[in-house]
Amino acid sequence: MQLDFMVVFSYWQVLAKGLALTLAFTVSCAVLGSVCGFLLSLLRLSKSPLIRIPTGLYVELFRGTPLLIQLFWIFFCLPVVFGISVPPYVSVVLALTLYMTAITSETFRGALKSIPSEQHDACTALGVASWNKVFYVIFPQALLRAVPPLLSNVVSLFKESALISSVGIADLMFVGQNISNSTARPVEFLSAVAVIYFLVAFPLTRLVGVIETRMLRRYAY
Template identity: 35%
Template sequence: MITINPCSAELPGVLGETMPFLCDGTLITLQSAIGGSVLAIALPVGLMATSRHRGVRAVARVYMEFFRGTSVLVQLFWLFYAMPLLTGFQLDKIFAGVLALGLNLGAYGSEVVRGAVRAVPRGQREAAVALNFSPFQRMRYVVLPQAFVEMVPPMNNLLIELLKATSLLSAITVADLAYEGRLLVNSGSDQLIVFALLLAIYFLLSYLITLLMRFVERRAARMVGRERPRRRAARAAEAAR
């Protein structure tokens, strides 16, 4: 059996010359995307924005407006170049990048969480109150599982935005995919091929995210007893046969 390693240097021509570097870059890109999305798990802030207490809501709103008001690149530059002068300590560049990504996309994610939680029908909460659920139980067993299903598709878009935003880390010399690509071009590799490979890898990664999130969405929908209509129709047709 022949196994083909897409990262090996023995691939023919330009591929062998460039792929090992691009694979290194892909790893860094994935690391920062995963780091950023872990940070961006925005559940607490999004829930804060639906709080009954005015102060809590205000804190959440300020965070969300502030980080949605500027782009990742600006925040990144500020964290990496400006903050060290102000506070006296320099962040490691990958850490600064992950922090900027997480805080920025987290603000967008909070908005998604807030919208999904508010979209849960009132009657669901009232029923939970009638059943004498505590506020925590109400959130955990009634509201969140239903809100989660609604959250998944917009979260999918956000994760793709996050993946694309990791390319900005190359501007502060993090050796991610975009950075490796530029380095290869500068050192004389065929730029058309290198950029085509870059685009292809990014697209592949965002496609993988979509596949993963579709799976998550189906599971989440099944757990609250909902199934996507198309699926159910397909299964009914199968059963009839």
């Protein structure tokens, strides 16, 4: 067998569509998961064990089990156990969002703990309402501190999204596998898919380093 990587360019439009779908899932689930993760981090810092323990169990469950198992459970097991039919696209969004929520909640929890207690005391002394304190005082500072790990989480989610091909979603990995099977050229197309993932993920990893070394050390600490 002779390798011919030029054949990949004949299918660039199909690969581009798969990449676009992968990015769409990654961005949408990253945004939803980050918002839910911040709210969950506030609940995890609650003094009530009735709130803190269940939220902690949720985080440990989704951080401690493979994303593929979570995806399969939502897509295959929910219809069997609860009689709920979940479409593939909905199951993917739900699985990725729940996973992202769990890992970003720990990121925000660490950022929230790093905020000095004087900030909370000042809000109390000024009579600032709890929700105003959270969204106008605490959240901006926590977000700034959480930017580097949040971007790292997004990169991880982008790479983990390759698993959604297992439920028939025509993402980049699914498209690459189908083309490699139909053309009998797995080396060329799977290598091309790997290069595409790298070209998207590598700039983000470099951006994490730039933000951490230049912005955060100057403005947040």
